[in-house]
Amino acid sequence: MTTEEFHRKLTAILSADAVGYSRLMGDDEAATVKILETYKGVMSSLIRQHRGRIVDSPGDNLLAEFGSVVDAVQCAVSIQKELQTRNADLPESRRMKFRIGINLGDVIEEEDRIYGDGVNIAARLEAIADPGGICISKTAFDYIENKLPFGYRFIGEQTVKNIAKPIGAYKVLMETRVVDEEKGQKARAPFWKRKSVLSLGIIVILAIAAVLYWNVYSRRPSIELASIEPKQVHAVSEVEETPKTIAILPFANLSSDPEQVYFVDGLSEEILNSLAQIQDLNVIGRTSSFSFKGSNKTVQEIASALGADHILEGSVRKAGDALRITAQLLRGTDGVHLWSKTYDRELKDIFEIQEDIATAVADELKATLGINKSIKKLGGTDNVEAYELYLVAKGQNINFKTHDSALVSIDSAIALDNRFALAWAEKAQTHLFLSIVVPSNRASEELDAAISAARRAIEIEPNLKEAYISLMGYNIMKCDWIEAEQAMQKTFQLTEEQSSDTKIGIARFYQEVGFFEREKKILEEIRRSDPLNEVARSMYVLNLAFLGDVKRAEEEYRRGRELFNNQWEDGDITITNIRLGVDHSISSDEIIYSDPTYDAVKEHLASPKDGLAELRRIYIDRKNLSSSDFIYISLWAAHFGGLEFAMDSMEKGLSSNAASFFWNWLPVMHDVRQTPRFKKFVKDIGLVDYWNKFGWPDICHQLDNGDFECD
Numbered sequence: 289m290t291t292e293e294f295h296r297k298l299t300a301i302l303s304a305d306a307v308g309y310s311r312l313m314g315d316d317e318a319a320t321v322k323i324l325e326t327y328k329g330v331m332s333s334l335i336r337q338h339r340g341r342i343v344d345s346p347g348d349n350l351l352a353e354f355g356s357v358v359d360a361v362q363c364a365v366s367i368q369k370e371l372q373t374r375n376a377d378l379p380e381s382r383r384m385k386f387r388i389g390i391n392l393g394d395v396i397e398e399e400d401r402i403y404g405d406g407v408n409i410a411a412r413l414e415a416i417a418d419p420g421g422i423c424i425s426k427t428a429f430d431y432i433e434n435k436l437p438f439g440y441r442f443i444g445e446q447t448v449k450n451i452a453k454p455i456g457a458y459k460v461l462m463e464t465r466v467v468d469e470e471k472g473q474k475a476r477a478p479f480w481k482r483k484s485v486l487s488l489g490i491i492v493i494l495a496i497a498a499v500l501y502w503n504v505y506s507r508r509p510s511i512e513l514a515s516i517e518p519k520q521v522h523a524v525s526e527v528e529e530t531p532k533t534i535a536i537l538p539f540a541n542l543s544s545d546p547e548q549v550y551f552v553d554g555l556s557e558e559i560l561n562s563l564a565q566i567q568d569l570n571v572i573g574r575t576s577s578f579s580f581k582g583s584n585k586t587v588q589e590i591a592s593a594l595g596a597d598h599i600l601e602g603s604v605r606k607a608g609d610a611l612r613i614t615a616q617l618l619r620g621t622d623g624v625h626l627w628s629k630t631y632d633r634e635l636k637d638i639f640e641i642q643e644d645i646a647t648a649v650a651d652e653l654k655a656t657l658g659i660n661k662s663i664k665k666l667g668g669t670d671n672v673e674a675y676e677l678y679l680v681a682k683g684q685n686i687n688f689k690t691h692d693s694a695l696v697s698i699d700s701a702i703a704l705d706n707r708f709a710l711a712w713a714e715k716a717q718t719h720l721f722l723s724i725v726v727p728s729n730r731a732s733e734e735l736d737a738a739i740s741a742a743r744r745a746i747e748i749e750p751n752l753k754e755a756y757i758s759l760m761g762y763n764i765m766k767c768d769w770i771e772a773e774q775a776m777q778k779t780f781q782l783t784e785e786q787s788s789d790t791k792i793g794i795a796r797f798y799q800e801v802g803f804f805e806r807e808k809k810i811l812e813e814i815r816r817s818d819p820l821n822e823v824a825r826s827m828y829v830l831n832l833a834f835l836g837d838v839k840r841a842e843e844e845y846r847r848g849r850e851l852f853n854n855q856w857e858d859g860d861i862t863i864t865n866i867r868l869g870v871d872h873s874i875s876s877d878e879i880i881y882s883d884p885t886y887d888a889v890k891e892h893l894a895s896p897k898d899g900l901a902e903l904r905r906i907y908i909d910r911k912n913l914s915s916s917d918f919i920y921i922s923l924w925a926a927h928f929g930g931l932e933f934a935m936d937s938m939e940k941g942l943s944s945n946a947a948s949f950f951w952n953w954l955p956v957m958h959d960v961r962q963t964p965r966f967k968k969f970v971k972d973i974g975l976v977d978y979w980n981k982f983g984w985p986d987i988c989h990q991l992d993n994g995d996f997e998c999d
Contacts, residue, residue: 295397299353300360300390300428301410302340304331304367306348307385307419315381323384324348326544327374331367331386333540337601338363339586339623343402351410353402357392357431364388364422365438365462370542372420373605377544389414391425409455412448416457426456438462532653535572535596535620536560538581540603542612550683550690550697552604553578557682559600561787562646569653572596573788573818578686591620594819598626600649609635609672615645617652627652636672667709667749669701677701678711681718691721709752712745716758723765724915731915738762753782757790764797767942767949769978772797788818795827799950801978802985804834820851826858833866834953834987841866857881868927869956885920896928903928907937915941919951926956934960939969949973953987961998970998 306312306327312320331350332342340354340363354360367388375383391413393406409425417423429440439461445454536559541552557574564571572594580590587599602615616628627648631641669675678701684694695718701711719738723731739762745755756778763772776794779786786794791810798807808831814824825848832841845863848856861881867874879890885906892899903921910917918941925934938952938960952961960966970976976996984990988998 296394297397298392298394299355299402299406300357300392301395301402301407302335302350302352302354302360302364303389303407303410303414304350304352304386305414307387309348309384312382312384319382320384323378323382327371327384327386330370330374330542333542333603334363334366334370336584337540337603338366341584343400351402351407353395357390357428358435360390361422361424361428361432361436361438361460364390365460368420368422368462370605374544377607385419387414387417387419388422389417389424390422390428392428392431393425405451409448409451412446412451412455413457416443416446416448418459422460422462424458424460426458429456429458532568532598533570533572533594533596534563534598534600534649534653535577535590535594536563536574537590537599537601538578539601539613542603542605543607545606548604548606550680551606551676553683553686554679554681555604555683557686558679559642559645562642563600563649564787566646566650569650570817573814573821574686575788575822575824576818576820579820587618587620587623595816596620598653606635611635611638611641613641617649635676638672638675667713667745667752667754669705669708669711671705671708674701674704674708674711677704678708678714681711681714685714685718685721691718691725694718695722707748709745709749710754712741712748713752713754713758716741716745716755716762720758720761720765726914735762735765751782753779756782757793760797761793764800765948767973767975769801769974770981773978773982788814788821788824792821792824792827795824796948796950799827799831799834799953800948801975801982802953802987803983804831804953804986807831808835822848822852822856822858825851826856826862829859829862830866830950830954833955838866838870838955865923865951865954865956868923869954869958874927883920885917885924889924896930899928900925900930900933903930903933915948917941919948923951923954923956926960929959931960931963932965935963935965935969942973949975958999966998967996 306324309320309324312323328345328350332345335342335352338354338359339356340352340359342350342352344351352360352363354363367386371384371386375385389410389412391406391410393404393409395402395404395406413423413425423443424440433440440458441461443457443459446457447454536556538556539552541549543552556578560571560574560577563569576594583590585593587601591597591599597620599618599620600615601618602613604614605612611631611633613631613633614628615631617626618624619626629644629648631637631644633641669678677697681694681697681701684690684697695715698711698715698718701708702715705711716738719734719741723734723738726734738758742755742758742762745752746759749755756775760772760775760779763769763775776797779790791814795807795810795814798804798810807827811824811828811831814821815828818824825844829841829844829848832838832844842863845859848859852859861883864879864881864886867878874893876890876893879886885903888906889899889902892902903925907913907921913921918937922934922937922941925931925937934957942949951957952966979985979988979996984996988996990996
């Protein structure tokens with residue numbers, strides 16, 4: 289490569305290295321590696337939060353770059369303060385300190401690596417820094433002298449290895465004064481002072497995770513978007529963007545206990561739902577915001593991908609009842625800090641902190657604060673320990689694979705305060721989640737527990753919308769359509785603002801009863817407010833197929849695969865089931881979804897007879913089939929022409945009291961819908977009664993003789 293081909297740029301480089309690493313390894317190798325991994329994880333998180341990028345991280349070293357010296361120095365101070373706090377909890381012999389050097393210099397960039405004297409100088413400055421300290425070059429100091437509230441000590445021109453000229457160097461004192469040792473004079477410090485910021489999302493009021501059974505085919509954690517390239521794929525490119533939009537990122541867990549991540553996730557969702565109450569403020573949905581958890585993307589990239597004008601991020605450090613919560617509001621276009629604050633409080637002050645943050649954000653954005661003076665939510669508790677367990681349960685439910693753990697947490701919260709209505713509503717929600725993933729013989733038990741909890745929540749607080757959301761989900765699963773409609777209308781009466789999860793539940797209800805145009809309208813709203821919601825996008829693909837636009841469904845599926853980095857299980861199963869009804873000569877390559885049933889049956893695509901035989905074997909021999917297993921068998925039976933067998937499996941699935949009916953509207957079920965048995969079944973489960981009361985759906989209509997038919 290010639291010199292002309294090099295890509296050069298000016299950048300701020302941060303180099304960090306552990307002090308006495310070899311000694312620590314010699315004393316206790318396993319403990320040292322564990323501490324190092326934890327501390328590098330903290331540093332990596334703070335670097336991302338300060339809009340930096342990790343370039344390399346070999347052994348006990350770490351190299352990062354920043355577009356701004358201010359960001360680099362702020363990040364370094366945050367790192368040293370956080371590690372100092374963590375070291376205080378360790379025996380003296382196990383404490384791990386880092387030296388940090390920062391330089392502003394010209395570097396050569398090749399792919400993701402950077403080279404040159406700019407990098408070497410940062411490494412040399414790191415070597416002369418004090419343990420737990422920061423040393424910066426004079427070129428870096430010149431950019432930040434009057435921009436940050438820290439103190440600096442000039443330590444002279446330093447001659448370092450392999451650098452031709454001496455380097456002017458300063459130590460960062462993290463105090464509000466500068467001492468120039470050459471002149472022996474004190475320089476005036478900036479008149480203002482503020483606390484360092486960590487970053488990444490924060491808390492407030494409780495709003496239900498009402499995705500309940502609409503995740504029937506999403507039995508795994510949401511996929512983290514490892515790399516969305518906003519210049520190539522914008523999640524909101526096809527929908528109209530609205531002004532004054534904010535995304536609340538999940539707060540970073542800086543606690544020494546990794547299990548506190550559930551508490552922090554629950555806390556992050558709280559503030560998201562609280563800010564959603566502010567008038568004239570559009571809040572990006574949780575699913576989209578949380579998809580960037582742990583991402584290396586900059587604020588600008590995240591804002592661009594989500595169509596957000598502003599980003600709220602922060603961090604939480606919890607030790608016992610002590611909390612350190614840091615929140616900061618950033619402008620999406622350039623990452624400029626608009627507001628930030630650090631709260632060192634006790635857990636009992638959590639509501640006060642929530643109110644401070646919501647008010648500060650509203651004031652900064654000049655929005656009308658559309659919430660009461662006290663944002664302590666209806667159905668809450670004064671028991672701090674119960675509230676903490678409630679937040680943990682919410683975080684565990686967000687993570688999808690830990691519903692059993694969530695149930696333990698929420699039951700513990702209720703044991704501490706039996707009149708904690710929100711906890712009862714969350715308990716109902718958790719049982720609804722579990723009813724989907726457990727074997728069919730356990731589903732009824734989970735549903736019984738769900739309805740009992742929802743009714744208890746309503747008994748304590750008759751106007752608790754979260755309880756009615758769970759009640760709606762329960763009635764859908766029981767095929768009690770009129771009762772589900774009434775519960776849904778009650779939520780509309782109690783609040784005009786619906787979260788994405790609630791909207792998904794309502795859209796799914798319309799999907800179940802065949803109101804596809806109504807469903808489409810809601811899904812398009814979610815595409816604006818929660819553009820990276822995988823479930824909503826897969827429902828949109830399904831909705832297009834219900835409305836007869838299979839070509840557009842395929843296009844939307846391809847777009848979703850781009851957004852989710854070709855990892856979109858919800859979309860895979862949706863498009864596979866759509867394709868089953870489009871062409872009876874479907875190839876195995878078109879069966880994107882992988883499942884024991886699908887994998888077994890697709891081996892018999894060339895022979896419908898053999899395919900049906902395999903399905904019957906699964907139907908009879910496989911133990912503890914879930915409600916979704918019966919759905920899959922029904923769809924494949926219809927594909928192979930076994931209409932009566934398809935009805936057998938569909939009825940069996942619905943008899944488990946935890947199934948979904950909407951699969952019957954897929955194109956592959958068209959011939960099944962023409963059978964007298966299907967029409968009788970629709971009457972038996974009460975859908976005709978619902979249609980007579982609330983109107984007929986898009987796909988079915990009454991006949992002159994009083995009968996009906998479905999397309």
